[in-house]
Amino acid sequence: MPYVRPGAEVIAAITGHLALPRRRQLPEAALPHTQLVLAEQLTRRHTGEVPAAARAHTRLATASHWLGHDQHADIAAQAAVARWHALETAHPGRHLLNLATSLVERSDISWSLGRYEAAVQLAGEALTLLDQHSVPSPAHHTVRARAHIRQGMARRQLGAHSEAATDLRQAVTLGERTMTFTPIARRHLADALAGLGRVERELGRLPEADRSHQRAIALYEADMATTPDRTRLYLANTLTTLGWVEQELARLPEAERSLRRAVALYEIDMTTVPDRIGPYLAGALAELGRVRWNQGHHDAALRSRRQALYLFAHAAELNPGR
Structure with a gap:
């Protein structure tokens, strides 16, 4: 397979000059297809410094994982584990x-x-x-x-x-x-x-x-002030599951508030990564519909459920193998 030069964002993440980006899809030309080649190139700049190879593979694995390219991340992570294991065997404790x-x-x-x-x-x-x-x-x-x-x-x-x-x-x-x-x-x-x-x-x-x-x-919520892109999905997912708990505790108004907050957070990322966020948003809307129905707000419940069904169908089109 020919070497594919990664995008600047990936290079910066690997070399440690940029905080890792949130997981998202990059153009095909920027996919870390054969990035182990890049990792090896980076280590050649540090002749004789064996830990540099392990660090390069570690950064590559982390960057690829955050970008959502987990198969490539796994290959890099295997190499990182092998290199750190060899170093630890040679220098116990270091x-x-x-x-x-x-x-x-x-x-x-x-x-x-x-x-x-x-x-x-x-x-x-x-x-x-x-x-x-x-x-x-x-x-x-x-x-x-x-x-x-x-x-x-x-x-x-x-x-x-x-x-x-x-x-x-x-x-x-x-x-x-x-x-x-x-x-x-x-x-x-x-x-x-x-x-x-x-x-x-x-x-x-x-x-x-x-x-x-x-x-x-x-x-x-405290982290949202400094790292909103890295935190938003975690907060939305937790609000969704809190909504389930509040339903089961018969606290329907609180459940509706939690789920509406989750929906609003998911919608922020829908324009950039709809294939990833769509199923989460659909699940939150389905739960919101159930809460609204149980509160007697039947028209609002049906609207939420129709939105959820549309998103589930769209997600199936984008990811037919899932």
């Missing part, structure tokens, strides 16, 4: 945190690809590594929290809800210890609380699910 981080990154990518067993295994490997060698620092706690989040969410997909709840509670505890150190630690706490709320709902623990969702939403 590159442990980088190796654990790359394992968690690959777990994230496996989860996005629907490989939930692999996601659990990779996150577990990272946790075992940290258990054996880690020191109690904020950076280690942050990586450990990410591993517990990914392991918990993958276990949820596999139906192991009790184990998932245990993982996510551990992530919450770690997040509470480190949230004052970095914005990313606060984001991990929000993700852990949102995931825990979903699991608690599925276990029938509705008051606990309500509290977890409310805490997650407060953290996401």
Whole structure:
């Protein structure tokens, strides 16, 4: 396959000169098709500096994952894990945190690809590594929290809800210890609380699910001031699931408010990534229709349901294999 030069946005993300963009589709010419070639080119600029190759693959995996190109991200993540593992074997303890981080990154990518067993295994490997060698620092706690989040969410997909709840509670505890150190630690706490709320709902623990969702939403709202593009989808998804919980608690006015907020947030991104956001928006509109119907607002309910059906049909046209 011929080498395809990536767009400037991808190059900047790989070389660490730009904050990673939110996941979206790029033109075909900018797809990171054979970007491992680029990663190797970057490392040749640092002759003899072996960690540069591992860093290049790590940045490539992260950038590709955020851009939504998970197959390419997985290839880069495999290379990053192999390189960090070799470095850690040669210099025990020196590159442990980088190796654990790359394992968690690959777990994230496996989860996005629907490989939930692999996601659990990779996150577990990272946790075992940290258990054996880690020191109690904020950076280690942050990586450990990410591993517990990914392991918990993958276990949820596999139906192991009790184990998932245990993982996510551990992530919450770690997040509470480190949230004052970095914005990313606060984001991990929000993700852990949102995931825990979903699991608690599925276990029938509705008051606990309500509290977890409310805490997650407060953290996401704080992040909206600085990183709205990176936060909006997470906030909208959490508002949607909060709406489900509020319905089941018979708090229909609150459920309607939560779902209307979620719909408004989804609509912001519909003009740029309709194939990705459309199914989320359709789900929120369907739930909003159910709430409005149960409140006796039948005309509004039918409008919401018609919009949802249109979006579901449009999503099926854009993604016929799904």
